[in-house]
Amino acid sequence: MSDYQSDFVRTIVERGFLHQCTDLDALDALAAKKVVTAYIGFDCTAPSLHAGSLMPIMLLRWLQKTGHRPIVLMGGGTTKVGDPSGKDESRQILTEDKINENLTSIKSIFSRYLDFGDGASDALMANNADWLDDLQYIPFLREYGPHFTINRMLTFDSVKTRLEREHPLTFLEFNYMILQAYDFLELARRYGCDMQMGGSDQWGNIINGVELGRRTDGTSLYGLTSPLLTTASGAKMGKTADGAVWLSSDQLSAYNFWQYWRNTEDADVGRFLRLFTELPIAEIERLEALDGAEINEAKKILALEATTLCHGAEAARNAAATAEETFEKGGAGNDLPSTEVSEDALRAGIPAFEIFCIAGLCKSNGEARRLIKGQGARLNDQPVSDETRAVTLDDLDASGAIKLSAGKKRHAMVRVG
């Protein structure tokens, strides 16, 4: 573990970022003697990235921290094609406007994790629409087509699984891997990019780029993937009750982000601390060794560290304070989701099931009724037994708020506004 020469390789190996590498020893040697430029591509299929993208982002961050240069490649062009890797079905085709909209809002996330600029190890952002949009079909085919054989492409998992499951794979999607391979070549030419990184499902795509570089330009390129992240009990990372764990506060509040990490399974704590925080390994080893309920302390540290990186120190502290107030003191922290209702409405009385919907704890009145019937609903920490019970001004507490809870973990405040 410790016999690597470069800080970069040593770090990612000991923190668990490495799954496969085209030539780890050569990469290690390279990183020990020069500034390596490496990129990771990001889809623009949603307006924000989620926890699943966090590992690649941290990988870029470590790359930079160990003295190298990260490139964030926005898939403004490739998103128009759609990556078939790891998917049973084709993605819905997004409009160009939508893609650009997503791209813009995703960009801002990276500034929290990377330093952009013009220095040797300052990060760079590129958009593959810049070169893909204007490709000429026939010239492109003639120049790069001969380097790819269908025989080989059919052996890649992304293609193979579709065929085996008899799910359609369109020619559009089939082209994706060629475009991604070309991206790598383009980045190597433009910026001297040495390496492409990504999740393990990107291995095939990455290899294609490495080979294309060798065949066309005779350059030595490297590929490196990180393991597919699942929780210890096998679930995919990044899901909560309300959907994905988004990285932008517009989609998921810092408090909920903090909560996500706080609720990590015991068995994942050590692994996640290595991947999603920058605590020294020795400290992590101490934390993950905590027994029984004590490991909750480790989870709080994980949550604080991860939230600090994503949303800033202040937001993270507030989230932690809210959680402490809410869960450990049984009160209600400031960061809990809050909704306002009019004084008139409260004076008239709002049926209990309805106010749970208004507060966003339930998606429909029916769901709220079921919650109440199942004894999962509480108002100011008192169980709600009658679903039609009127919630009125009398229910406001001393601070002028009503605390609603759905289950033990989901809380929301209602205030007069």
Next chain:
RNA sequence: GGAGGAGUGCCCGAGUGGCUAAAGGGGACGGGCUGUAAACCCGUUGGCGUACGCCUACGUUGGUUCGAAUCCAACCUCCUCCA
């Protein structure tokens, strides 16, 4: 172009005229046990209404029938084999 098969709720999948808001499983949510953990046990899982109830739903559109997810017709999509 020809022949055959398929399209069901968040997902998988059963159902071939009424007892079907649709078996079963997964997921999700709630309860119990705990430590805001896992595992396990129990419950819930289309919308609206306090409720007897109403509405929407089995690819799409029409039709047969007292009554259709189930039968018929056309269309759309996908799969397999043949040309």
